[in-house]
Amino acid sequence: MQYAVNAAAALLVAAMAAGFAQAQTPPLSLVPYVVAGGSIEKPLAAPGNVQRGQAIVLDKSLSSCVLCHVVPDPEHRPMGNIAPPLAGVGARLSAGQMRLRLVDSTLLNAHSIMPPYYRVEGLHQVAPAWRGKPIMSAQQIEDMVAWLLTLKEPPR
Amino acid sequence: MKALLLLAAGMLVAAPAWTQNRVIPQAGLKSGFEFLSPDLKKMQLDDFANPGTLWVDRGEKLWRAEAGAAKKSCADCHGDARASMKGVAARYPQVDRHSGDLMTLEARILQSRVERQKAVPFARESEDLLALSAYVAYQSRGMAMEADIEGAARKHFDAGEAMFFRRRGQLNLNCAHCHDANWGRTLYAERISQGQPNAYPAYRLEWQTLGSLERRLRACLSGVRAEILPFGSPEYADLALYLSWRAKGLPIETPGVRR
Numbered sequence: 549m550q551y552a553v554n555a556a557a558a559l560l561v562a563a564m565a566a567g568f569a570q571a572q573t574p575p576l577s578l579v580p581y582v583v584a585g586g587s588i589e590k591p592l593a594a595p596g597n598v599q600r601g602q603a604i605v606l607d608k609s610l611s612s613c614v615l616c617h618v619v620p621d622p623e624h625r626p627m628g629n630i631a632p633p634l635a636g637v638g639a640r641l642s643a644g645q646m647r648l649r650l651v652d653s654t655l656l657n658a659h660s661i662m663p664p665y666y667r668v669e670g671l672h673q674v675a676p677a678w679r680g681k682p683i684m685s686a687q688q689i690e691d692m693v694a695w696l697l698t699l700k701e702p703p704r
Numbered sequence: 705m706k707a708l709l710l711l712a713a714g715m716l717v718a719a720p721a722w723t724q725n726r727v728i729p730q731a732g733l734k735s736g737f738e739f740l741s742p743d744l745k746k747m748q749l750d751d752f753a754n755p756g757t758l759w760v761d762r763g764e765k766l767w768r769a770e771a772g773a774a775k776k777s778c779a780d781c782h783g784d785a786r787a788s789m790k791g792v793a794a795r796y797p798q799v800d801r802h803s804g805d806l807m808t809l810e811a812r813i814l815q816s817r818v819e820r821q822k823a824v825p826f827a828r829e830s831e832d833l834l835a836l837s838a839y840v841a842y843q844s845r846g847m848a849m850e851a852d853i854e855g856a857a858r859k860h861f862d863a864g865e866a867m868f869f870r871r872r873g874q875l876n877l878n879c880a881h882c883h884d885a886n887w888g889r890t891l892y893a894e895r896i897s898q899g900q901p902n903a904y905p906a907y908r909l910e911w912q913t914l915g916s917l918e919r920r921l922r923a924c925l926s927g928v929r930a931e932i933l934p935f936g937s938p939e940y941a942d943l944a945l946y947l948s949w950r951a952k953g954l955p956i957e958t959p960g961v962r963r
Contacts, residue, residue, distance in 0.1 A: 614892060615891050615892045627892065628890045628892050628893075630886050630889050630890070630891060654876075661877060661881045661886075663874070663875040663876050671871075672873075673873065673930045673931040674872075674929060675873065675929050675930055675932065678874040683874055
């Protein structure tokens with residue numbers, strides 16, 4: 549039931565996003581997606597690239613992931629501990645579940661503090677430089693999903 | 705039962721502000737000071753090592769300097785700041801009785817400069833304005849914050865509170881997400897404090913200079929990729945009032961030292 553509501557909300561989100569984008573410069577349209585069963589099954593772009601995905605997640609100013617999460621990193625750089633560690637997440641979640649969490653965590657949990665990485669609608673007072681743009685492109689989402697799925701080992 | 709509920713609801717509406725819900729109970733309040741390294745704590749506590757002392761000293765000179773067409777100094781009207789300004793900063797932001805505007809300490813200093821001294825206003829974040837506000841706030845060092853949120857201040861408090869809890873920016877976060885729900889945890893490499901305003905103006909190592917509370921708030925806002933308003937915007941004063949109430953009882957530390 550919850551998922552039916554979410555699916556409807558996501559379709560609405562995608563539809564509104566497309567409309568919203570027309571008013572923006574440069575014009576942008578989000579790839580539409582469907583949320584069902586706590587997951588977005590269909591990839592948003594071409595198959596993700598594992599190496600690129602790792603680089604995106606580890607780049608703190610690009611993705612901010614490591615502000616909140618500890619992720620496996622051979623170089624042991626500093627990382628935050630606001631959110632669950634991501635080691636082992638590839639064993640816990642399917643590609644579709646991972647995609648939904650990156651696209652917009654609030655579709656699963658309205659109180660989530662994880663930023664919506666692929667959403668432009670319903671945000672307030674976004675700085676002009678970012679207005680109307682999702683944090684990540686569809687391809688970047690797929691790249692991150694590809695790398696996260698390789699994280700099978702639980703945290704030590 | 706229904707009558708009881710209605711009564712309870714009525715009491716909630718009529719409840720005085722001191723029963724306002726606090727996310728962090730007053731007994732659990734912690735100054736940003738408690739999240740500093742031992743070195744920085746030492747730096748703040750030692751007036752000779754604290755870089756903010758430079759601004760306080762400069763503020764003392766400005767306090768006694770004649771300025772503007774009125775050829776009057778602050779001291780000509782207010783006398784010795786050590787007596788007349790003691791405790792003042794602890795009660796700011798405050799509503800101006802004449803205009804009804806909510807004024808931060810900086811705004812009040814600028815008002816005196818223009819209306820009483822008939823002088824050209826200092827620019828926001830200028831060395832002189834920071835020096836005078838640091839000097840005035842310094843007179844309340846160690847005193848508990850006690851902003852008044854009743855009467856005319858109430859609507860500003862409500863607006864500030866709403867702002868604190870409103871998600872904003874591309875990262876879609878509100879102030880409470882970091883400073884109520886996650887203080888004590890680590891964001892990237894930095895320990896998140898409760899976001900208390902009691903050290904400002906403060907010397908930040910990252911700035912290599914003294915800066916106002918507003919400047920600090922802008923850093924948080926740009927961190928979540930949110931719109932930044934011009935210095936002195938009423939929205940920032942409202943937010944500062946909410947923060948002052950939230951910090952009620954914490955001692956003023958100006959000039960604080962922060963990372």
